[in-house]
Amino acid sequence: MEIKAINLKKSFKNNLALNSISFDIKGKGITGYLGPNGAGKTTTLKILSNLARADSGEAFIDGINIKNYKAALKNVSALVDEPEPYDEMTIYEFLEFIGNIRGMDKMLIENRIKELKKELSLEDLNKKCGQLSKGNRQRVVIASVLLPDTDILLLDEPTSGLDPAEAYDIKKLLKKLKKTKLIILSSHLLDEIKELCDYIILLDKGKIIAQGSVKTIIKKFGRGKGEKGLEKAYINLVRSKT
């Protein structure tokens, strides 16, 4: 399992969103992808999941160039930028639809839906997605991302819109998943990052400003005026660049 980015650049109407981003993430575990609003986190994940194209540079998933997205994304599932299920479909229909797109067989889809219903406490599967609350929709979205059971997960603020109890369940699930999967987790919540991640990539204004294990980042940048920790490291790094 490997995700590699080499000098990724992306602009939107003269606004440089990514400025030569490079990283190489290998093996199991969660890598926190951290940065202020507009730092380029979502843009990177969009490029990795074929929702956007880099202006220059290359990205590889398990050695396959993302330009060949059908092959590269076979073992990847992505939750990027608050997606929504189809309002007209029931929860079951939507998950079945995703399973079919993925080429999963009927029995496997049924079994996975049963497992995920239990794991994510999904509502009545015959309820239309359009009738669900924000939190329940987010759980359906997470279920659809986990349904194919891919080895690589790209998760952009997966606990957004969830109440603390729901967020706790997702974090518990992520702790379980990190033992077998490579996960990139983009989040604003430093406690979440600290709790879940093994490695951190910190972004600001489209550039990587630091990367390393959580301990190293705290040790290196997280001190000052009697405070210490990841929050201090984040503030020091982001403020020092502005």
Add this chain to the structure above:
Amino acid sequence: MKNQAFYAFFNAELKMAKSQIIAFSVLSFVIVILTGLLSIKALFNSTDFFESIGLVIWLMIGIAATNVAAGIGVMDFNKRTGLLVLSQPVNRKLIFLSRLFAAFLILLLPITVLYISGFSMGLLLYKVGIPNIFLSYSLAILYAFSFTAMISGISAMSSEKSTPLSFGLTFTFLAVFVFAIFGKFIGIQPWFFLPYGGLIISSVMAAPYLMHINPGNYFFYYIPYVNEAVLIMLIYLLVFAALGIFYYSRREL
């Protein structure tokens, strides 16, 4: 996997359009009944009646195809559903084509209802069925496919569903004025205009009185020949389907 993904999108499109299919089929039936009642009132002969039914079919195809196809190229880009669906390892061409084929199938029911009810109404009122019914039916299907491809192609280039929707409806309702301006006033056959090709649906129904030039008629001054009409429709079908695939495959979210 390729086929399974194709059918997943195809079936999803059909499911989501279920209410539209029913609504257009019922509307088609009602319009044919109203045309029949109007024919009795206006003392139409059978040729006038079938010509009117043909024009009703031509108009209904424009309206129905616009509604069915307006979302094909844009729905996943202006709603957040695309963030999930388009990040799957599925060829975008396949997604676009599966939705386009579903739209073709969706239109078959209202068109068939129009022909069956038109045929029955003809028998009831004039004791004759629709002349050249199979030719006209085939041309109507081709016209529906071309119109659908055109709207879906425009949809793939638009940022909002309202753009292909308003384009298709304007195209349909203002068609007769384009015919009048280019035909009667300028003296040019509007061969570049898809609805002109679609006029053949009604024209073959008015057999044996097929006319290519209709000097007394402002709006339908020129009527295309069958091969001309087929060519116009095929060009629109192929060009817009290709444009739709091209833009849909390249769009970003």
